[in-house]
Amino acid sequence: MSEEGPTGVDTGAAADAAILAVIVPVTAFQQNCSVLWCPQTMKGAVVDPGGDLDRILAAAGEHKVEIEKILITHGHIDHAGNAAELAEQLDVPIEGPHPEDAFWIEMMSQQGEQFDLEGARPFEPARWLAHGDSVAFGNVTMAVLHCPGHTPGHVVFHHADAKLAIVGDVLFQGSIGRTDFPRGDHAALIHSITTRLWPLGGDTAFVPGHGQMSNFAAERESNPFVSDAALQGSAN
Numbered sequence: 001m002s003e004e005g006p007t008g009v010d011t012g013a014a015a016d017a018a019i020l021a022v023i024v025p026v027t028a029f030q031q032n033c034s035v036l037w038c039p040q041t042m043k044g045a046v047v048d049p050g051g052d053l054d055r056i057l058a059a060a061g062e063h064k065v066e067i068e069k070i071l072i073t074h075g076h077i078d079h080a081g082n083a084a085e086l087a088e089q090l091d092v093p094i095e096g097p098h099p100e101d102a103f104w105i106e107m108m109s110q111q112g113e114q115f116d117l118e119g120a121r122p123f124e125p126a127r128w129l130a131h132g133d134s135v136a137f138g139n140v141t142m143a144v145l146h147c148p149g150h151t152p153g154h155v156v157f158h159h160a161d162a163k164l165a166i167v168g169d170v171l172f173q174g175s176i177g178r179t180d181f182p183r184g185d186h187a188a189l190i191h192s193i194t195t196r197l198w199p200l201g202g203d204t205a206f207v208p209g210h211g212q213m214s215n216f217a218a219e220r221e222s223n224p225f226v227s228d229a230a231l232q233g234s235a236n
């Protein structure tokens with residue numbers, strides 16, 4: 001498995017893997033954009049093209065992936081800022097996030113000015129996502145989990161057979177998403193993590209929106225915000 005940055009997804013031998021992935025950290029926020037693809041058809045999806053489209057397209061080209069759609073976890077600029085531009089360039093649809101993040105996407109130009117990121121534009125996804133939906137590219141299907149808290153319309157993409165989740169800014173190695181933004185909700189975030197992510201199984205590897213990969217067992221063991229011990233101590 002090759003990698004583009006400090007993190008890489010090892011989904012097993014390419015010949016029999018269900019899904020392949022490469023991570024491309026983008027923007028000044030080092031956001032983990034993922035290029036995911038089906039090894040049988042070489043058709044794929046770009047998750048969270050926040051910026052640096054040249055680097056995302058170079059990674060897809062290097063692996064000979066034909067991008068057929070864009071998936072968005074949530075409406076923050078480092079994740080979705082260049083989605084409109086990429087959709088236009090490749091003539092592919094955008095799917096996600098959940099409609100509760102529409103207000104963030106509508107503010108994309110202001111987010112761009114605030115953080116000095118070029119080319120940030122609002123967009124209307126071809127498809128808004130809801131909990132229980134699935135998304136597909138090539139022969140790959142991933143489940144959609146609505147995980148509010150960091151933003152109200154945040155979604156996570158999960159591949160059951162590969163035991164892989166793309167969790168955006170819900171959970172990080174050793175930390176959790178910020179909840180001090182408009183409509184952030186700390187209790188909702190903890191609830192999302194414990195009721196929607198933990199049931200996927202401890203051996204599920206996850207690509208966080210920023211930083212290194214981890215798995216749910218490791219976070220339940222040692223994450224200071226959501227370890228079993230930490231949550232026991234908070235009594236709810």
Ligand SMILES: [Zn+2]
Binds near residue numbers: 074076150169
């Ligand atoms: Zn975010």
Ligand SMILES: [Zn+2]
Binds near residue numbers: 031079169
């Ligand atoms: Zn982020």
